[in-house]
Amino acid sequence: MSKNIALILGSFHKKEVTTMLESARAVAAERGLEVVEEVWVHGSIEKPLALKRLLMRDDVDGAAVLGIIERGETKHGFVMGQVVYDAIIRLQLEFMKPVGLGILGPGILPEQIEPRLKKYAAKAVEAMADMMEN
Numbered sequence: 196m197s198k199n200i201a202l203i204l205g206s207f208h209k210k211e212v213t214t215m216l217e218s219a220r221a222v223a224a225e226r227g228l229e230v231v232e233e234v235w236v237h238g239s240i241e242k243p244l245a246l247k248r249l250l251m252r253d254d255v256d257g258a259a260v261l262g263i264i265e266r267g268e269t270k271h272g273f274v275m276g277q278v279v280y281d282a283i284i285r286l287q288l289e290f291m292k293p294v295g296l297g298i299l300g301p302g303i304l305p306e307q308i309e310p311r312l313k314k315y316a317a318k319a320v321e322a323m324a325d326m327m328e329n
Contacts, residue, residue, distance in 0.1 A: 198256040198327050200320075201232040201249040203242050205262030205298075209235075211308055215261045215297060215316035222320040228327075231255060239264050239298060240275055243282035250290040257293040257327055259319040263308060264300035276301030293326030295319030 202219055204212050216233070223230050231254055234245045242260050249255050260283055264272045280296065287294040297319030299311055 197227055197229050198324075199231040199254050200228045200323065201234065201252075201255045201258040202230060203245045203249070203258060203260045204233065204235045205238050205242065206235045207238040208263040208265075208308075211312055212262055214312045218313040218316040219259055219261060219297070219320045222317045222324075226320070226324040228257075228320070228324060238262070239279045242279060242298075243286060246283060246294065247286050247290075250286055250292050250294075255292070257295070257323045259295035259297055259316070259323050261297040261316050261319060262299070263303065264298060265308075266300070266302040266304055272301040293323045295321070295323035 200223060204216055220230060232249060236242055236245045239262050246258055246260060249258055264276045266272060283294055283296060297315045299308060299315055
């Protein structure tokens with residue numbers, strides 16, 4: 196029986212995250228997962244609410260959260276990354292549905308982004324799929 200998943204995507208880096216989306220879709224298809232929803236939000240701080248809305252649905256068995264938190268001139272990205280990651284993990288435990296975390300950063304440098312896009316997205320979907328099997 197096919198499992199249904201959702202993808203949450205940050206549009207702040209839309210071009211790069213579109214590459215992540217393509218990789219996530221490909222891995223989902225390889226693993227026999229059906230992507231029933233793709234939700235674009237502005238940035239990482241909006242991802243936990245979008246994730247919660249999706250995990251509440253009976254037709255969503257798991258989700259992957261994809262995006263980028265670049266290194267900035269202040270510690271803003273690190274603080275945001277910490278609270279977003281914490282919220283995502285808490286939602287995973289609250290709903291007992293696996294969530295793959297494919298957010299590059301926090302603190303990633305621009306030149307580090309492109310080589311990691313496909314791999315991080317693929318690993319997020321693979322981790323979620325593995326948890327569905329266990």
